[in-house]
Amino acid sequence: MTPARTVAKGVTYREALREAMREALAADDRVLLMGEDVGRYGGAFGVSLGLLDEFGPDRIRDTPLSESAFVGAGIGAAISGMRPIVEIMTVNFSLLALDQILNNAATLLHMSGGQVAVPLVIRMTTGAGRQLAAQHSHSLEGWYAHIPGIRVLAPATVADARHMLAPALADPDPVVIFEHGSLYNASGSPDPDGGPVDLATAAVRRPGTAVSLVTYGGSLGKALEAAERLAEDGTDAEVVDLRTLRPLDDDTVMGSVRRTHRAVIVDEGWRTGGLSAEIAARITEQAFYDLDAPVERVCAAEVPVPYARQLEEAALPQVAGILAAVRRAVG
Amino acid sequence: MTPARTVAKGVTYREALREAMREALAADDRVLLMGEDVGRYGGAFGVSLGLLDEFGPDRIRDTPLSESAFVGAGIGAAISGMRPIVEIMTVNFSLLALDQILNNAATLLHMSGGQVAVPLVIRMTTGAGRQLAAQHSHSLEGWYAHIPGIRVLAPATVADARHMLAPALADPDPVVIFEHGSLYNASGSPDPDGGPVDLATAAVRRPGTAVSLVTYGGSLGKALEAAERLAEDGTDAEVVDLRTLRPLDDDTVMGSVRRTHRAVIVDEGWRTGGLSAEIAARITEQAFYDLDAPVERVCAAEVPVPYARQLEEAALPQVAGILAAVRRAVG
Amino acid sequence: MTARKRAHARRSADHAGGRAGHRHELLREMVRIRRFEELCVELYSAGEIRGFVHLCIGEEAVSVGVLGALTQDDAVVTTYREHGHALARGIPAEAVLAEMLGRITGCSRGRGGSMHLFDTGRRFYGGHGIVAGGLPVAAGLALADRLRHDGQLACCLFGDGAFAEGEFHETANLAALWELPLLLVCENNLYAMGTPLAREHAQIDLAARAASYGMVAWAVDGMDVLAVERATRRAAELVREGHGPCFLELRTYRFRAHSMYDPDLYRDKAEVERWKHRDPITALVRRMQTVDGYDDDALALLEKGVADELDRALEKAREGAPEPVEDLLRFVHSPREAP
Amino acid sequence: MTARKRAHARRSADHAGGRAGHRHELLREMVRIRRFEELCVELYSAGEIRGFVHLCIGEEAVSVGVLGALTQDDAVVTTYREHGHALARGIPAEAVLAEMLGRITGCSRGRGGSMHLFDTGRRFYGGHGIVAGGLPVAAGLALADRLRHDGQLACCLFGDGAFAEGEFHETANLAALWELPLLLVCENNLYAMGTPLAREHAQIDLAARAASYGMVAWAVDGMDVLAVERATRRAAELVREGHGPCFLELRTYRFRAHSMYDPDLYRDKAEVERWKHRDPITALVRRMQTVDGYDDDALALLEKGVADELDRALEKAREGAPEPVEDLLRFVHSPREAP
């Protein structure tokens, strides 16, 4: 781990993720990275570029296109004492490994009566917005957040990209990390002095009083932009970044809603049955009498994400849609 | 189709499903049934017993253990003009075919600009309650209800088991049918004179005024039993059977809630991010000002379903839990 | 396959390969695909095309040889690297370009883009982005043919990387077990993104492995369009005889990066250069120069014709309207007739 | 494998098979498993055991021959049909019975039941209910061994039906590609539920197909415990040499239905009877009678010993307490030390 990097201001999300992996690989021999093209190619999104040269092919393992086998192999290696980081290139391909994740990674500990722990970290890219069309634009975080036995993370800032991996690897149980494809080139401070993130807490990214914008991952930027616009015409919105999608930090969310009495959820997943539904349900269950208006949801339209730019834009949550929802909630 | 059967009173859910398939196979040469052990074995739950002898191996096809391949083959055959009924033995194994269902069956029509329609029907058993432990007790209806482009059905009565298949096969797009494992031996009237079910509408199975119990599939019986108990101490509960899980029939649900002003959702799926969350979110979005209490959810505990009887009972929604939730809502 | 039939297959293939006019057609088609994709690169750089774009430059002999040997009644299922397959199948360049420009006149109405070209009128069933995801679908198309005894077959094209996915193996077994009229065409370009064949597979003789499912399988020089066409004709004939699937491994190479996003750092430049010496287009031109007395003027004329076609196609494609945003949800479901 | 080593493997195996005492041990273990499962049937009929129960009656030679040839440091991953594997691995009958009775004293604390037996102390990693789902996990256990150079191997048992799942093929390729110390043991009992081998697979010579991944693979008479033990010893030795996985196809047969729910209507009773003539237990007894002068009194004594053990085991198992409902959520996550 080169200090130069950690103290560097303004690194990219990609570099922060890489630095977190380099640190983990350097610190613990049990850590290895495996996935399609993580080695020679440097990762489909360049996250692991250079790690093969630094740590060698035993620990940076290119896998064949066999999602089920290499995710399951990560589970087995974790059971046997390793600390694998398995990269599934994108969430779109993770369905091929979902059986391993649900029926093995998340289940073995309980089903074995506490004997088989699976300290596995799975990283995958998620989200749309780059005109990659229907089969490469999924946001299925909500599905993973439904699974008992795993923890689900969505780093939305460079600092979280830098500091969520260590606690994830320290977790004795499986952790799934979603990296939104639109964030890799985003730059910001890696918060060099910041310690490991507390994986149980959401963060208020912008304090406000009029309405709570509850979001995560790739939608955080849109929520913050909407909040700035709202501020211009005098509406002071609070922006909550969930960060950990399972377990959800109800205290932070409800604390915010109890202050603002209004909530708008922004989620890139499809609306019906998405994570937004769970958050809306919890808010109305836990803060029903504090609410001055129904909870609003700004989600992806219920359509396979189309290629054409204007159609994709119309399919995804946008600032304009957030503003409209806030006006409904506040108005 | 032997009239004797259709007019028979008191047939089982299993027989009703079989009769519906027999009728479809007899009426349309394009219909075929394929899946693991649907032929010689007669289906893991005996649903297709006898159909091989009646319709032959070309149309009643035993498949190898290859969920992804035979579900994908069903998609291809449907695209090419057949009307396949693909049986996935249980929802637990459907994860191995989920990529085919989401990225192909549900997506091809839109992604091809309207060219590739997939008139496919997928049947699968779902649910727990028979001490089959963690890997054989999933209730993932909520995940399927999240997918744009497919219709999701949950026949909870013998009549629906008998009359949902025909309209499902008539649907030009993919339909997924969930049969709860605890229902196969249930008997009731196949409603011989009833026509095909309208796949857009939920059903009020018991009218009431004090609270709306919103449920589906294997939980309907528990909800009705709870309603009877409630009636004994003067609480008149309405029971709504969703029947179609996607698209949800908001009118029927909201109509009920607007009358009762209270809602309790009963869903065998895990609570967080389950179908129950979507229903709760919609009720508070659409009937917020009609609600006298927060919406209650009675769901499965967030745990891999354990084998031991007392643990499994504690993990699943039970009548006692429904009664307690109703008291919270009404009290 | 009877010796008679086999001989006949060989004869007719030779006959086909032997006709100068036919060779000229194959050349035209390969050049057309090459220039089309070079145009795609320009349009991508100019920002007119977006998303993922995967070029088959260097692999044109596969597109032209395979698709040319099928009938219009056969079904085709392919991957995201399918511009060449689509053009060789007869989808107008204009419709493919319009698709990549996201226009309503695109062959998928602009909803699919480069990776998802469809034309059911030509039984071209896409354009699949999930590696190996098209294989089971192709088996299903073949199952329908089998049940209808319609003499049609389904041809599925996929890569060497796809061969490692469980779906390939499930499909190969199912097709062989059910004796489906399925033609499996593995476009082995030696890499799956940045991973070379020997790091994807414990055994790199893919044809031999496919044969373990009990299907006829062999490997062919994928840089020789005439060899590819001959092999495909023969394989298609075998498949139509009704004894089940056939597998072709076409050994080829992509001259360009995996996609527009790929910096291509994992291949030795010398290796790429070596393969460029086997360019399927120059190879055919050389052959035609010797056996058909094909000359530079003829080639220039051919290039001119292709250039003109592509100019017109681009012009027309650019005229296409974008899908109105109001129609976003159209085609999520089929239009319903009143019950 | 060197000729020397191979010779040695054969010698030591013969030696093992040659010892009367050892044969007696193998017999005892097979009888123990047989009687254990007969007891399961009684308990199931009495309603003390619930859920799915899959018996290996008829397949005992596989359990005893394979597990007996492994070391205690090797890892084992298996299926829902694993009573015999668990007992042969050394998990006390009492702990397995308690598991099926759903008691806290069960080897999975009553959470797993018949299909999910675990004992990490014995490196017995279950008991998997999703067909082929254990294979990738076993490859991962082998990967850890490979990275630690600890000389251990992972042994995965699975059925002929599992061989059709894509996961088997992905795992076979990965293990061969990465030269993992993985011993793949296919328990080929000729049926996947009601589907006979020939309707699951286009090519039914499973060992030959496994060999297509470049691993040593062969088929063995799964009704001959001595042959199974010999083959497993040799395969394990090969795997430990570090050249990658090995595959054994053990040809066997289940005498009972697939599960307690199965009416068993798909098999010809005569076929079942034919196989019963090859009962691995009677086969070994006959052999011992001729070569070891083994007599009925000795057998009666052995049966008595097994009966007594199982009586005690059942008694103890029944004494086990059920897990208190308050502990339902325990083990969804590992206990956390304060950060």
Ligand SMILES: Cc1ncc(C[n+]2csc(CCOP(=O)(O)OP(=O)(O)O)c2C)c(N)n1
């Ligand atoms: C299931 C799945 N995993 C990973 C990817 C990402 N990906 C796209 S193309 C590709 C390489 C495929 O290689 P190959 O099959 O040889 O086809 P080629 O690109 O060489 O034509 C990968 C890994 C994907 N699209 N689908």
Ligand SMILES: Cc1ncc(C[n+]2csc(CCOP(=O)(O)OP(=O)(O)O)c2C)c(N)n1
């Ligand atoms: C992925 C998956 N599909 C289907 C099933 C249902 N099922 C359980 S056992 C079985 C047959 C497996 O046959 P085989 O692998 O030969 O093992 P055997 O039961 O004969 O020991 C099936 C279809 C399952 N458990 N998992």
Ligand SMILES: [Mg+2]
């Ligand atoms: Mg390739």
Ligand SMILES: [Mg+2]
């Ligand atoms: Mg079997």
